[in-house]
Amino acid sequence: MSRPVVVVANRNALHLRAPGPMLEALRGARSHGAILRETWSLDALAEVADFAADRDARTVVLAGGDGTLMAGLTELRRAFAGRAMPSLAIVPGGTVCTVGRNFGVRGRLPYTKRVLSAVLRGTSGRAVVRPLVVREHEGKTRAGFIFGLGLVSSFFDAYYDGRPREALGLGHAARIVSRVFAGSFVGGELARRVLTPQPARITLDGAEVPHDGYSLFVASVVRDLGLHMHLTYRAGERLDRFHAVGSALGPSALGPQMPRVLAGRALVGPGVDALASTVSVDFTGERRGYVLDGELFEATRVEVSLGDEVAMCRP
Numbered sequence: 001m002s003r004p005v006v007v008v009a010n011r012n013a014l015h016l017r018a019p020g021p022m023l024e025a026l027r028g029a030r031s032h033g034a035i036l037r038e039t040w041s042l043d044a045l046a047e048v049a050d051f052a053a054d055r056d057a058r059t060v061v062l063a064g065g066d067g068t069l070m071a072g073l074t075e076l077r078r079a080f081a082g083r084a085m086p087s088l089a090i091v092p093g094g095t096v097c098t099v100g101r102n103f104g105v106r107g108r109l110p111y112t113k114r115v116l117s118a119v120l121r122g123t124s125g126r127a128v129v130r131p132l133v134v135r136e137h138e139g140k141t142r143a144g145f146i147f148g149l150g151l152v153s154s155f156f157d158a159y160y161d162g163r164p165r166e167a168l169g170l171g172h173a174a175r176i177v178s179r180v181f182a183g184s185f186v187g188g189e190l191a192r193r194v195l196t197p198q199p200a201r202i203t204l205d206g207a208e209v210p211h212d213g214y215s216l217f218v219a220s221v222v223r224d225l226g227l228h229m230h231l232t233y234r235a236g237e238r239l240d241r242f243h244a245v246g247s248a249l250g251p252s253a254l255g256p257q258m259p260r261v262l263a264g265r266a267l268v269g270p271g272v273d274a275l276a277s278t279v280s281v282d283f284t285g286e287r288r289g290y291v292l293d294g295e296l297f298e299a300t301r302v303e304v305s306l307g308d309e310v311a312m313c314r315p
Helices: 021-032 042-054 066-079 109-121 151-160 170-186 189-195 251-262
Strands: 005-010 035-039 059-064 087-092 125-129 132-136 141-144 146-150 201-204 216-220 242-247 271-276 279-282 288-292 295-299 301-306 310-314
Touching: 005 021, 005 042, 005 066, 005 109, 021 035, 021 059, 021 109, 035 042, 042 066, 059 066, 059 109, 066 087, 066 141, 066 295, 087 109, 109 310, 132 146, 132 288, 201 271, 216 271
Parallel strands: 005 035, 005 059, 059 087, 087 310
Antiparallel strands: 125 310, 132 141, 132 301, 146 216, 146 288, 201 279, 216 242, 242 271, 279 301, 288 295
8 A cells, every 4th residue: 555645734723724725725635645634633633643653654744833843743753653754744824834934835825735736746855854852851752943942932922922823923023023122222121021041051962051041042953943033044054963052141232133143143242052962951940931843831951852854845
């Protein structure tokens, strides 16, 4: 029996909640041999991952946002443990799709049709990546592409801040970034909230970094963190390393470095900027927030490493 293509549509994603052209395109893949599963919960996503493993799927198409990709990848790693992972394709059904843009996702419906066609014909291009594996001290393990704390987790606190999903997106994110940048010069409240260093001890490849607080720390295997912010400008140089960047600077010193981030240049001042294979983050005994692919979580300590290779499909 040939290895199937399994298409997973997260019906909670903004552009897949109601019937429309996006959902119609996904459903249309069934007439070309794909197996479609529409999910409404993480439990259902886990069941689809088990199904894909039982059928030894050659490609899994994940339709949704960055959170869908992260959750889907996490469940597929569990279901395919000890075996080669299927290739993955991204359909941008969420609000932003930051990770997807690093793998060539542009537009929405036209891209969806192109990538589905290429995957079903077996003609898609591929970019090989080793995703991050984030293990919490409390026992939960997740897989994704962009890990962050400090500014990153504080930014997403401000980004969501009780707003409905319909009010989110690139425009809203850009407004927050502008307010933080402007406020860093004048001591604005949002800049202080987002950029004030958070207590944390970080160990990089077994060596402790000599700072006890970070206004920003990111580990990533992709370069664009959203809004063309290329803080991890060396991500992707090596498959066996991710780029780790951290700063211990406060708001008035870190905020004005935004132009350097947009230009893909190193931050100046105390911190860390290195290619690494493992990172340990100890929040000094307290549960504190971190972000993985735009989703907020809490832990007392996390270990970040690299998972097995995954092929990301392109039209």
